[in-house]
Structure formats: C-alpha cells, structure tokens
Amino acid sequence: MSLRVLVAPDKFKGTLTAEQAAGAIVNGWWGARPQDEMEMLPITDGGDGFGDVVSNLIGAHECVTATVDAANRPVGACWWWQPELRVAVIEAARVIGLAMLPHHKFHPFELDTRGLGPVIQAAVAAGAQHIYIGIGGSATNDGGFGVARALGWRFFDDRDQLIEKWVKLNKLTRWLPPLDPILGVDFTVAVDVEIPLLGLNGATRIFGPQKGILPAQFPIAEAPLERLGLRAAELMGYDVAADAGCGAAGGLGFGLKVFLGAKLEPGFEIFARYSHIDAKLEKADVILTGEGMIDKQTLMGKGTGRLAQRCHALGKRCVGFGGMVEGAAKTQMADRLFHSVHDIAPSMTNPTEAKKNAAMWLERLANKVASDYDWS
Template identity: 35%
Template structure:
C-alpha cells in the first residue's frame, strides 16, 4: 500500500518560500520512494508567503505593480489575483516588509505602508470584489496610515495641513478626512488574515512587542508608545469606535487598529486557519500516514501560534505522526512533543555558516527529507 505524506511547511524566511520548501521536501521524499503519494500544502500565517500559499490552493496569477518600499523608493511588488472570484490577495510584507530593508536601513520613524496602499488601490481599480489582506512582516510602525494615505485618506495636523504619514507623523495627526477615501473601499468584502492577537498599546502592544524588530530602540520605545496613544485618541474621536483593545489591533505596527477603525466590520481570520480550511488540510489528514512541516527557525516562540505547531496540533487530532524540518533549533522545545511534534530535525548536515545554509536551503530540505525517510523505515 502506498504511503501518503502531507507536506505543509511555512516559509524559511530569507531562504525559501513555503511553496519552494514544500517542493524540495517532496523531491527528497520521492527520490527515496517514487511510488509515495505526496500532497504539498504550502502554509503561511498572514505574513510573507500568504500570496504564494493561497494562489497554490485557489489558482490565479500574480499582478506586478511599481510601488514605494517602506522608505519611499520605487520597487516592483506584486499581489495575487483570482479572476473568477475577483479576489485580490495582498501581503503587507510585499511592499512594506522587513525583507525589503537591510538591517542598517531600519528606521521606524521614516518607514511607511504607502506601498501596500498602492497595491490595494490597483486591486480596487481592477474590479476586486474581495480583498484578503495578510498582516505580518512589516518594517513599519505607522499604524497603516501610509496605506490609507495612498487610498485617499487625509491625515491633517493642527493647522489643517496634509501630512505625509510615517511613524514619526503619528503624533502630529489632529484630524482625519475619510470622505476622500477611495470610493470602492466600502464596496469590497474584506478579510484580514493575521495570527497576531496583540492589542495596540501597552506591554503586549504593537510598539513594545514588535517595535524592536522593526528598529525601535529602547530609548525610542516610550516615544513611539506616546505617538501611538495620541494617534489612537484622534482616530477614536473621529470614528467614535474604540478599537485599541481589539485583539489584533497591534498587528503590523498598529495597522490592525486603523483597519478596524476605518473599515466597516472587516472579517478577521487566523492566517493559518484560513489556509488550512481552504486547502482542506483536515480532509487530507484523514488518510495520511505522516505529516512534514517546518520553518526557518524553531524556538520557544514557535510554540505560540506558529504554523508548525498549528499543523502538529491538527495532525495529533487526526492521530497522524508529525515532524518538522528547520534551519535552526534554538532554546527549549521539549514541550513541542505534547503539541504533536514528534521530531524536530535540523536540515543542516555539516558545519556551515548561516549564509551558506540559507543559500542552500532547497538542497538541504531535499536531503533532510530523504535522510528522515531512511531512518523512519529502519
């Protein structure tokens, strides 16, 4: 009887997309046994890789557009387009993401989500009836104001002058004009895909938790918290909606807060759960013999809402063994077994630098899956 394996990894950030990782793992499995049935389901959590994952499930094409990166430089970014349902899939990371900047370029005072707004505007002009917006991986702490500026919203200072929005501008906002917002913003069905549940403010908020990875220094943390607090008060006065405490309002540098405040009840979905549901992962698990997942680095944070653990939990429920391939293991992951992850296997098979490991990611994934099957069938 043929063995059936589900391959459902997240991206190996900086090395492979989830689609590329899944293909490499499948190649290694079928090199071991050409008759093996392998079902690849590339995964994501709303961040980088969401477009690839959804296009692989739903079909569709990529639409390229000249937009601004987080620092206002022209780049080519893309979004997914599913024509038969007029659905656009936009990742915040595509135009406003951390991978677009070198470490020394991280500057949350100056970065903006304007480019994400340009992608959305293009989708609206194309006739989108539904927009799936993946929040994650942004290099910004502008609360999504740059995006809404690109979509026609005017953020005004106390003199009534229009502001160019970025992190530093948040505390200068005294009024908001939403009448000028793109007219189709209210006509489309919105789904916000994110696995972040943090509120906007406080010790678990956008600035405190995610600010440092975007370049916010320890000295700047209270400054940004004050800016975000002041901005939130202006928005809540304007909309009469109190969204700062909503789960996910802190996602993507506070982007969630402005989305919840200015859109009319957008649907919010776990990025992982959305992809798992649309790919019928549960159905595929029903007759599977093994599940292989993975991501670039697995550490203690991987136990809290990350894709591999989500996959493992579903596999455990279906009583299917689950393993994870990873580029790097860090910290104590003993608890992973209780979540359903029976083996965590590093793909690196000899001493090498991080740069070499990342550049050889596809090859290493292929070899690791083949190596695991040799042990599995001993």
C-alpha cells in the first residue's frame, strides 16, 4: 500500500534549515518505502528561516540594506521584495539575530533592535504597502525600543532627558511620535510564540535566559518593559502588554504593535495562508514534521505544534522529529497531538557530534520510523 506523505519540518536551529531537514527526511523515508508519494513543504513560524520560506511562496526577490546588528555592528541585512504585490518580508533574525553574535561576548543589556529601523525604511521607500516582519530568533529584550527610536520616536525620563538605552526605560515618563511617521503601510508581525510581555510567562523570564539574562537580573530587565507597558496602557486605554504575542522576541511584538500599529499574527498562520497547507493536509495520509527542540514551547505557538494541532483536528497521523525532545514533552505530545515523537540522535551521542551530523541522524531516523511502524 502506498501512502501520500507530506514532509513539513521547521528549521533545526543552528544545524539544518527547514529545506535541508525536509530533504533528509525524504531520503530516509524513501529508502524504506520507495512506493510512497512524497511532497516537501518546509514550514516556518516566524523565526529563523521565515524570510526564505515566505519569499519563496510569494515569489519575492532578495534585497540587502546596510544597517547594524543587535550589538550595533555594521551588517548588510537581507530582506525580500515582491513588487507586483507591493509586499516586503523582513526577518529579524537576519538583522538582530542571536545567532549572528559571538557566544557570550555581549551582555543582553547592551543589545537592542535599532537595526530593524533602516530595513523597514528601505522597504517603505521601495513602495511596500504591506510589510511582514518575522521576529523570532532575536538577541534582544528591549520591547521594541531600539527600532522605535530608529524610526523617530523619542522617549523622555523623569528629568525630561532623552532616554538612549532601553535599560533606562524604568524612568520613562513620556514619548513623542516621529515628525515624519510612516503612513499608508500595513504591518503584520509574525510571532513564533503567543506569550505576553510581562510576568512569569513573559518575554524576560521565558526567553531571557537563552539570551544571557540571569535569573537574578530578571527584575532589572523587566522593569523597563513594565514602564513601557504602563505608558502604553495609559495611551491606548487597555493593557496591551497582556496581548498574546507581545512578549515575542523580547517584547519586539509589543513595540511593533504600539509604535507601528502592527497586527500580531502567529507566523505559522501566515505561512499556512500562502502555502495552502490545509488542502495539502486533507490529501496526506501521514505528515512528518520536526524542529531543533520539541518541548513545552512547542505548544506556545511554534510551527510544529500548530501543524500537529491541525493534523489532530483532521484525524491525520503526524510524526514529530526533534533534535532534542524534552522527556515530559515526548509523552505528553505523543498522547495529545502526535502519532509519535522521536529524538533524531541516540541518547548517548555527543551533542557536538549530533549537531555536526544532524542530517545523517535525521535521515536514519526517518528510515527507521518508515520501517518500524505499521502504516496500513
């Protein structure tokens, strides 16, 4: 019996792009079941790889703009432009990404989002009427302060002095909008997690540690964001900081919503719309997905989790491959969403070796899963 298999992984961060992961899975599966009909559909949730995947779907071409990274070092940042649709695609990870910085060289309090400003301005100058910004994978925790300043917003402290560092926002009393604001452009921010700005499940406490913020520094890092949130609530009439997605990318979701009027949307839903994935799921017998880490955050808006939820609702078998799989997540997700969940490398494998040979391990695992299960 032949199957229709949809191969739809996200990136394996730091090791494989979504396209490379899809290729490895196809090679492994076909080695065991050459009779199956397979389709590759690399997915994205708004993090690393968002630009490449979405630009391929809409036929956009790559542009480069001179700007700075999160540490204020000069970079040429890639973004994508579709002139017929008047649509631009920006990926924060290609401008202010954590992966762009040497490990532990910069303190997170020194990093900000200002580098996104020139890229947004370049897209507007090109004639964009709609700009998609994927914000996952950032190195920052500044609540969008840096990009807002780069676009002309001015922030003042209790002495009515300009604030130039995001960590000083705890003294914020007021802000002023740009003298030359961006008009006539719709912004949609692709968020990869649906967390709020503040609190135990907010930007600082959930993702701060992977950016170098120590638990003892959480109060220092969150106080500026609290002040931003309070000021926004005063002006907008409700607690905007509590909105889902405002905590994504160190509060960049919040900043783009408040200072650009952007709509926040799960990045996977943007991908799903342009890729027509629902129609592909209807036709598939088995769906193979995966990402670098499958854990509790997979269910917080990550692409693999959203894909598995769609499959579950349709009664489709969805297999998850993870570079690493959190122990509790393996049991919980296999019971709730996935047909099965698998680590791509044996548990005794050295992590460095596992990353170096990720494609090989993923191919072998796909072959094993195809061989070992009864797919009739």
